[in-house]
Amino acid sequence: MKTLWQDLRYAVRVMLKQPGFTAVAVVTLALGIGANTAIFSVVDAALLRSLPYREPERLVHLWEAKQNRDFERREASYPDFLDWRAQTGEVFEGVAGYVNRGYTLTGGDAPERVAGAAVTSNFFDLLGVRPAHGRALLEGEDQPGAAAVVLLGHGLWQRRFGGDPAVVGRQITLSGESYTVVGVLAADFNFARVGNAELWTGLRPTPNFTTPRYMHWLNVVARLRPGVGPEAAGARLAAVGQAIAAEDPRAHENTALVAVPLHEEVVGQVKPVLLAMLVAVGLVLLIACANVANLLLARGAARRKEVAIRVALGASRWRLVRQLLTESVLLAAAGGALGLVVALWGVDLLVAAIPQAQLARMPYLGQLALDPGVLLFTAALSVATGVLFGLMPALDASRADLQEAMKEGGRSSGTKSAGRLRGALVVSEIAVALVLLVGAGLLVKSLLRMLSVDPGFRTENLLTMRVNLTPQRFADDADGTRRAAFFEELVRRAGALPGVEGAAAVSNLPLSGDGGTGTPSVVGREAPPGGWSEANLRVISPGYFDVMGVPRASGRVFNERDRVGAAPVVLVNRTFAERNFGGEDPTGQRITFMFTQGRPPFEIVGVVGDEKIKSLDAQTTPIIYFPMLQGPDSTAALVVRTAADPQGVAGALRTELRALDPEAPLFGVRTMERVIADAPATFMRRYPAYLIGVFAAVALVLASVGIYGVISYAVTQRTRELAIRSALGARRGDLLRLVLRQGMALALAGVAAGLAGAFALTRLLASLLFGVSATDPAVYAAVSLLLLTVALLACLVPARRATKVDPIEALRYE
Numbered sequence: 001m002k003t004l005w006q007d008l009r010y011a012v013r014v015m016l017k018q019p020g021f022t023a024v025a026v027v028t029l030a031l032g033i034g035a036n037t038a039i040f041s042v043v044d045a046a047l048l049r050s051l052p053y054r055e056p057e058r059l060v061h062l063w064e065a066k067q068n069r070d071f072e073r074r075e076a077s078y079p080d081f082l083d084w085r086a087q088t089g090e091v092f093e094g095v096a097g098y099v100n101r102g103y104t105l106t107g108g109d110a111p112e113r114v115a116g117a118a119v120t121s122n123f124f125d126l127l128g129v130r131p132a133h134g135r136a137l138l139e140g141e142d143q144p145g146a147a148a149v150v151l152l153g154h155g156l157w158q159r160r161f162g163g164d165p166a167v168v169g170r171q172i173t174l175s176g177e178s179y180t181v182v183g184v185l186a187a188d189f190n191f192a193r194v195g196n197a198e199l200w201t202g203l204r205p206t207p208n209f210t211t212p213r214y215m216h217w218l219n220v221v222a223r224l225r226p227g228v229g230p231e232a233a234g235a236r237l238a239a240v241g242q243a244i245a246a247e248d249p250r251a252h253e254n255t256a257l258v259a260v261p262l263h264e265e266v267v268g269q270v271k272p273v274l275l276a277m278l279v280a281v282g283l284v285l286l287i288a289c290a291n292v293a294n295l296l297l298a299r300g301a302a303r304r305k306e307v308a309i310r311v312a313l314g315a316s317r318w319r320l321v322r323q324l325l326t327e328s329v330l331l332a333a334a335g336g337a338l339g340l341v342v343a344l345w346g347v348d349l350l351v352a353a354i355p356q357a358q359l360a361r362m363p364y365l366g367q368l369a370l371d372p373g374v375l376l377f378t379a380a381l382s383v384a385t386g387v388l389f390g391l392m393p394a395l396d397a398s399r400a401d402l403q404e405a406m407k408e409g410g411r412s413s414g415t416k417s418a419g420r421l422r423g424a425l426v427v428s429e430i431a432v433a434l435v436l437l438v439g440a441g442l443l444v445k446s447l448l449r450m451l452s453v454d455p456g457f458r459t460e461n462l463l464t465m466r467v468n469l470t471p472q473r474f475a476d477d478a479d480g481t482r483r484a485a486f487f488e489e490l491v492r493r494a495g496a497l498p499g500v501e502g503a504a505a506v507s508n509l510p511l512s513g514d515g516g517t518g519t520p521s522v523v524g525r526e527a528p529p530g531g532w533s534e535a536n537l538r539v540i541s542p543g544y545f546d547v548m549g550v551p552r553a554s555g556r557v558f559n560e561r562d563r564v565g566a567a568p569v570v571l572v573n574r575t576f577a578e579r580n581f582g583g584e585d586p587t588g589q590r591i592t593f594m595f596t597q598g599r600p601p602f603e604i605v606g607v608v609g610d611e612k613i614k615s616l617d618a619q620t621t622p623i624i625y626f627p628m629l630q631g632p633d634s635t636a637a638l639v640v641r642t643a644a645d646p647q648g649v650a651g652a653l654r655t656e657l658r659a660l661d662p663e664a665p666l667f668g669v670r671t672m673e674r675v676i677a678d679a680p681a682t683f684m685r686r687y688p689a690y691l692i693g694v695f696a697a698v699a700l701v702l703a704s705v706g707i708y709g710v711i712s713y714a715v716t717q718r719t720r721e722l723a724i725r726s727a728l729g730a731r732r733g734d735l736l737r738l739v740l741r742q743g744m745a746l747a748l749a750g751v752a753a754g755l756a757g758a759f760a761l762t763r764l765l766a767s768l769l770f771g772v773s774a775t776d777p778a779v780y781a782a783v784s785l786l787l788l789t790v791a792l793l794a795c796l797v798p799a800r801r802a803t804k805v806d807p808i809e810a811l812r813y814e
Contacts, residue, residue, distance in 0.1 A: 015330065022331070025292045029335025029385060031698065032281075032288030034342025037378045039281045041347050041370060043274050044377075046267050046362070052188060054128020055223075059262035060233070061193070062095070062220040064241070066255050071517060071534050071621075073258070074216045075099075077251075078205055080244060081218050084257070087240045091233045092222040096123040097203060099218055100194050102635075103174040104468055104665050105160070113468065113667035114156060114174075116199040117191070118142075123200075124151075126223050127191075134168040134183030142203040144210060149202055150179040154187040156198035174199070176472035176663070192266040192362065193219065213244075214251040214594040217516075221262060233259050251594060253531065269680070270362065272767045273688050279764070280439065280695045283432045285381075287702045289388050290425040290432075294709055296328065297422050329386030336382030343370060343378070353690065355678040423746055426703075426710045430750025431757055433703040434787050436696040438758040439765055441779040442772055443689035449771035450685055455511060455676070456611035456620075458549035461501075462639060462672040463646035464509055465653065469634040470663050480631035481564050486660065487632055491541050493656040499643050502547040505628055505636045507539035510548075510611040511679055520591040520624065522580060523601050533579040535572075535622035536613045539632055544625075545608055547641045553577075555587040555606025563629035570602040573610045576622035591624075602626075615681030617770045637668075646671055688768055700790060703750075708794040711743040715798045732803040743795030744788070751784050 015022045050056045062084060063073040076084065076097070085095040098119040105112045124136040131151060141149055152167070161167045171178050179201065191197065209215060224233060237257035245252040260268075347370070354362070370378075467490065474483050487505050494503035508515035519534045521527070542558045544550075553574055562569055570591065577586050590601035610620045628636070642649055650669050657666050676682055725735065762774045772779075 012330070015327070015334075021295060022334075025295055025331050026334045026338060028288045028291055028702070029332055029382075030338035030342050032285035033332075033336050033339030033378065033381055033385060034346055035281045035695070036285050036381060037339055037343035037370070037374060038346030038350060039274075039277050040377055041343065041374050042350055043278055044371075044374060046270060046274055051263055051266065052190075056263065057261075058093075058224040058226070059127070060222050060224060060259040061262050061265040062222055062237070063258050063260065064216065064252075064255050065258045066534075074517075076218045076220050077213045077215050078210045078218055079213050080216075081220055083244055084220060084222075084237075084240060087243075088222070088233075088236055091225060091228045091236045093225045094122055094126040095220060095222045096120045096126045097218045097220050098123055098191075098194065099203070100197070101201070102468060103199065103201075104176070104470065104663065106173045106176075106663055108160065111663050111665040112160075113466075113665040114198050115194075115196050116201065117194040117197045118201045118203045120203050123221075126221065129185070129189055131183035132186040133165050134181070136183060137202055144204055144207060146202055146204050148174075148177055148179040148204070149182045150174065151183040151185055151200040152181060153185055153198040153200070154189070157184045174201070175468070176470040193221075212595065213248045214518075222259070230259065269684065272764075273684060276439070276688050276765055276768065277691050277695075279761070280436055280692045283436055284695050284699055284702075285385065287429045287432050287699050287706075289385055290429045291702055291706050291709075292331070294422055294425050294706060296324075297425075325387065325391065328391075329383060332382045332386030335385070336378055339382070340370065340375075340378060343374075350691075353687065355683060422710050422713070426706050426746050427750040427753060429699075429703040429706045430747055430787060430791065431754035433696070433699040434751055434754025434783060435758045435761055436692065436699045437783040437787065438754075438779060439762055440689065440693040440696040441783050442762060442765060442769060442774065442776060443685065443692055445776065445779060446769040446772045447682075447685045447689045450617045450682070451676075453612070453616040455616060456550060456609055457510065459672040459676065461642045461644070461646050462548075463642060463649065463669070464637055464639050464672055464675060465650070465666055465669040466635065466637050467505075467657060467664055467666055469661065471634055473661070473663070474634060479564050483632045483634060484563060484629045487541060487628055487636055490638070490657065490660060491543075493660075494638060494640055494649075494653055495543075497640075497649055497652050497656070500649055501641045501643055502543060503638065503640045504544035504547040505541040505632075505638055506544055507537075507628075507633055507636055509637045509639070509675060510613055511615060511675055513614045513680075515613070518593050518595065518624070520593050520602075522586075523590040523592060525589075528580060533576060533622045535576055535624045537624055537626065539626045539628050539636070541628040544639070547639055548611070550611060551609040553607040553609060554585050555604070557606055557608070558625075558627040558629075560629070562627040564631065566630065568600055568602045568630060569605045569627060571606045571608055571625040572604055573608055573620075573623040573625075575610050575620050576624060577607050579622055615679055616676065617681050617685075639672075685768060685770065700787070703787075704790045704794040707743060707746060707791050708797065710746070711739065711795050712798040712801075714742060715739060715801060735803045736799050739799035740792070740795050743799070744792065747788055747791035747795075750791075751787055754787075755780060755784065 051059070053059060062076070064076060064080070065073045081095070081097050085092075088095065096119065098117050101116050101118050103114050103116050105114045119137070119142070121137040121139050121142040124130070130136070132154070134151070136151065137149065140146055150172070152161070157163060157167065165184070167181050168183060170181050172181060173179070185200070209217065237259060241252075241255060241257040245255060351359070467487075469483060469486065474486075477483055491503050491505055494500060516537045517534050518537050519532055521532055540558065542560055542562070545552060545557055555571075557571065558569070572586060577584075580586070581589070585607070586604045587606060589604045591604065592601045596602075608625070611623065612618065613621050613623065638653070640646065640649060640653070647669075654666050657664055670678070677686075725738075758780065759775060766774050
């Protein structure tokens with residue numbers, strides 16, 4: 001212990017004696033360790049920690065999987081949910097349902113749209129969650145006709161009710177209906193599948209949602225019984241699914257029931273992104289270690305006489321190695337301490353770079369902090385880093401030739417092994433930098449490819465927003481006449497605003513991924529092989545396609561005559577027409593749905609171009625459009641095309657809506673460019689491209705500094721040789737080529753090794769790429785050329801210095 005304390009004191013003195021060296025090494029390590037700690041904090045929160053529920057490993061999410069190229073899985077219908085719950089008691093301890101819902105909260109200065117969820121009464125018990133105040137739902141409070149009760153989320157409780165516990169028992173108005181507050185949830189409660197829900201109500205489905213098996217709308221989560229594995233649960237679900245399909249073959253053809261672990265359901269999509277970033281930041285740390293190791297090798301050469309004196313005084317090789325390793329670990333500890341500051345800053349940047357819409361789907365990042373586990377990771381990483389970059393220089397320095405080092409005037413040129421090691425470290429830095437640059441290049445090219453996909457409409461100067469009508473105000477509007485008149489007037493007023501070129505309404509925006517689906521049958525025709533295509537369903541106002549810039553292929557579009565009382569009509573997109581009619585024009589054909597039994601069929605009056613519904617990188621799906629004037633919902637999205645900046649008309653639109661209905665909120669105001677940017681698919685490609693691009697830029701800088709340092713050191717050590725060559729007649733060009741040859745040989749070796757590494761590692765990015773191969777030759781060639789160019793520039797400065805060596809001065813110094 002005494003000798004360790006001596007080593008530590010001596011290491012501190014050495015570090016203070018060389019402040020420049022210490023500062024460079026500590027800052028370099030702090031960047032690498034801090035970036036790793038920040039990324040590990042996110043990975044720990046998303047992938048390693050358990051979900052904040054009772055025994056979360058037993059929680060699964062249930063889906064109905066459909067063997068269809070457009071819609072891989074779907075929610076349960078209410079009768080399906082009842083059967084799943086009743087017939088799986090031997091494998092599931094409980095089965096609960098939930099659905100995302102939005103509510104209009106009134107009673108304040110202005111109506112506020114609040115995200116929420118409606119759940120079955122056993123939902124919170126199944127998760128093992130207890131409210132912080134009040135109670136959870138009671139049995140029966142989720143049934144049709146039950147009393148309206150609500151639990152408030154902690155954020156809404158603080159924001160709108162001042163954190164007053166007395167709110168429990170109070171009445172509040174949600175979407176025109178009075179609800180009794182029965183509880184307040186804890187601050188740390190979240191359920192990622194419903195994003196940023198701020199209140200929770202009983203399910204209370206209306207009668208038209210409780211009986212049809214074809215209406216798939218209810219999400220289902222279940223808890224496995226102790227000791228029941230996925231195989232047993234899967235076997236039981238298969239039997240239940242087969243029984244349901246036999247009872248209702250039309251709505252459940254080619255379907256199966258699947259159980260997905262809830263943790264995988266929550267983080268499955270983001271997992272490859274986080275792992276890719278973790279690998280990338282680990283490679284940055286390796287480059288930082290290589291740079292510091294090179295610094296230590298250079299310092300070791302300058303300390304050869306000191307080491308030789310200590311050997312002459314009886315120090316053993318192990319004693320020397322331990323002393324030098326102590327210095328390295330102390331440097332790493334200082335870098336780790338500064339790295340924690342970098343990590344705190346980095347975590348904030350990581351979260352700030354996530355769009356708010358996407359952050360709502362990842363609530364585990366909302367209160368991200370450096371907890372004790374992350375601090376332990378940083379400490380372990382610092383020690384491991386110190387040993388990693390310090391061991392080789394320590395071993396090399398301890399092999400010093402005593403006789404040579406003690407000669408008066410002996411040059412501190414270092415050992416041959418040190419020179420080879422410095423070269424190997426530079427080669428490895430360049431190789432790792434190339435791997436990162438190739439990965440970043442592939443991701444950026446993939447992102448550009450996706451953003452260049454034609455969405456099927458014009459995105460510029462297009463403002464979008466959502467409007468929700470108060471259900472109670474239109475409770476007697478059975479056929480939708482009054483709702484249709486409301487949206488017709490709102491669209492008319494929006495279109496008349498200054499600077500507005502056109503306005504329209506649609507039930508769900510394109511690229512939102514939202515909205516219902518249905519499978520039609522064509523009257524008088526046999527189903528094609530594989531059955532009729534399931535389609536996205538959209539309700540639109542007249543003029544929608546003109547405002548959006550969607551082309552018309554054949555037939556006509558909707559007009560003001562397509563309203564309640566007129567013959568039911570629909571429009572279809574090209575993909576629907578091709579899937580169901582081949583090359584035939586479907587105009588004039590009639591279709592029916594399971595949900596329109598007993599009603600006249602819909603006539604297809606036209607075909608329009610394809611809009612992207614899910615995301616830019618998803619396959620184009622069939623779409624069927626219904627006229628809004630023949631029966632709108634109580635919610636719709638407004639799309640407004642402007643001549644200039646679309647954000648300028650948002651205030652005027654709010655004023656017009658308030659004049660029509662003071663209790664109807666206008667929310668979700670975004671340009672279409674922002675809708676695309678905030679889409680999950682865009683985020684999943686932009687975020688890793690952005691971060692790995694930053695890491696690759698840092699790696700490029702570190703690699704160029706590394707090769708510059710090695711070549712500069714080599715020129716210094718070869719001063720005498722270069723002077724002799726110059727004295728014997730070597731021209732400046734010869735000396736320049738001599739030094740450049742040495743540096744570019746290292747660069748070429750690094751590029752060759754990096755290409756092999758990139759070929760192996762970038763395959764891990766395959767799931768994040770769109771329209772780009774993991775072995776794209778253009779990216780590999782461009783990155784190789786970039787790295788060689790940077791290496792050449794890094795070598796030029798010391799090479800030019802070598803050409804200016806004065807032979808007389810250099811030889812006199814020798």
